[in-house]
Amino acid sequence: MDRSDERGATAPPAIRVDGLHKTFGSGEAAVTAVDDVSFEIERGTVVGLLGPNGAGKTTTIKSMLGLIVPDAGTVEIGGIDVHDRPTRAYEHIGAMLEGARNVYWRLTVRENLAFFAGLGGDSPETVGDRHDALLEGFGLADRADTVVNELSRGMKQKVSLASTLARDVDVVFMDEPTLGLDVETSLELRAEIRRLADRDDVTVVVSSHDMDVIEDICDGVLVLQNGRIVADEDVEALLDVFRSREYRIVVDAALPTAARNRLEDAVDADITRRGDRNSGRGRTTISFTATDGDDLYDVITVLGRFDLPLRDVESVTPNLEDVFLELTGDGADRLPEREREREREREREREVTERDD
Numbered sequence: 001m002d003r004s005d006e007r008g009a010t011a012p013p014a015i016r017v018d019g020l021h022k023t024f025g026s027g028e029a030a031v032t033a034v035d036d037v038s039f040e041i042e043r044g045t046v047v048g049l050l051g052p053n054g055a056g057k058t059t060t061i062k063s064m065l066g067l068i069v070p071d072a073g074t075v076e077i078g079g080i081d082v083h084d085r086p087t088r089a090y091e092h093i094g095a096m097l098e099g100a101r102n103v104y105w106r107l108t109v110r111e112n113l114a115f116f117a118g119l120g121g122d123s124p125e126t127v128g129d130r131h132d133a134l135l136e137g138f139g140l141a142d143r144a145d146t147v148v149n150e151l152s153r154g155m156k157q158k159v160s161l162a163s164t165l166a167r168d169v170d171v172v173f174m175d176e177p178t179l180g181l182d183v184e185t186s187l188e189l190r191a192e193i194r195r196l197a198d199r200d201d202v203t204v205v206v207s208s209h210d211m212d213v214i215e216d217i218c219d220g221v222l223v224l225q226n227g228r229i230v231a232d233e234d235v236e237a238l239l240d241v242f243r244s245r246e247y248r249i250v251v252d253a254a255l256p257t258a259a260r261n262r263l264e265d266a267v268d269a270d271i272t273r274r275g276d277r278n279s280g281r282g283r284t285t286i287s288f289t290a291t292d293g294d295d296l297y298d299v300i301t302v303l304g305r306f307d308l309p310l311r312d313v314e315s316v317t318p319n320l321e322d323v324f325l326e327l328t329g330d331g332a333d334r335l336p337e338r339e340r341e342r343e344r345e346r347e348r349e350r351e352v353t354e355r356d357d
């Protein structure tokens with residue numbers, strides 16, 4: 001996105017990380033947690049930092065926050081190098097790293113907000129309106145004078161996020177912001193995170209294992225694996241890449257063995273069959289991932305050659321979790337089983353629809 005100012009100069013990105021490297025320990029016990037990681041995050045966007053356990057997410061976030069000193073590489077926040085000028089760089093940064101544990105349970109909700117604003121150097125007089133708006137936005141207004149200890153887990157989590165935002169922040173880091181919340185509270189928090197970016201131009205970096213949350217609120221994702229970036233994409237662009245590759249074709253017949261063998265050879269198709277084996281009738285579902293532009297035509301040609309009646313051809317929309325698993329290879333062998341389970345669900349739905357027809 002072009003962030004040029006009136007003089008045509010381009011504003012720096014909210015975050016710029018270049019050549020980050022961190023190894024813990026030495027000799028045989030050395031573990032490289034982050035290995036030459038570089039990326040930029042634009043202002044006013046929500047970006048998910050994803051990766052399997054041990055991929056290097058926490059080390060990356062802590063390096064950005066100055067809590068870990070990297071062996072190599074630079075981090076700039078709003079164009080300011082955090083190593084050279086830490087106080088300036090961190091002036092407008094908030095972090096919610098340990099959920100509800102980073103607020104004071106013996107203080108009231110409003111006292112927590114005042115405390116965290118004070119830590120950032122804001123005086124209570126100047127932040128009153130901001131805090132009223134936050135309390136309102138998070139549905140905490142009628143609990144403003146309640147001691148945090150007496151609140152539910154979801155409310156504590158909201159107080160934690162509100163405290164992170166209690167001072168004027170431009171960039172916010174969040175680690176598993178919705179972990180352990182009920183569905184309704186999770187949705188409220190997600191909406192609030194989205195509003196922060198859309199309305200207040202705040203940049204949000206979210207680390208989460210919940211792909212549903214990431215798909216819901218993030219503009220982009222950074223996927224780490226073994227300390228390296230394996231994807232740095234817009235969520236929609238990433239889904240599009242996979243969307244055009246997954247196909248499912250249903251034919252109203254059982255497949256002859258020769259056809260089955262051809263399809264397995266040609267596109268490594270996953271073939272499931274329902275119906276009466278003896279009569280040869282039934283329905284067969286052929287799922288496959290196209291690796292080049294001809295694969296779909298090849299499959300259709302084989303089906304045509306065997307005179308198999310086509311019932312349905314669809315391109316499958318994967319969700320972010322499928323994409324993540326495929327990118328990281330984490331649980332890759334679970335994919336066919338997940339796909340089969342979804343196909344069984346769809347089959348049940350079709351049967352119900354057909355019965356109703």
Ligand SMILES: Nc1ncnc2c1ncn2[C@@H]1O[C@H](COP(=O)(O)OP(=O)(O)OP(=O)(O)O)[C@@H](O)[C@H]1O
Binds near residue numbers: 032033057
């Ligand atoms: N202080 C440390 N000393 C030694 N090794 C460490 C230290 N911190 C992290 N590591 C190692 O570095 C690697 C990356 O860890 P990191 O915590 O950054 O991963 P992560 O992606 O945040 O994982 P998780 O999702 O499990 O929190 C892991 O192999 C971890 O064991």
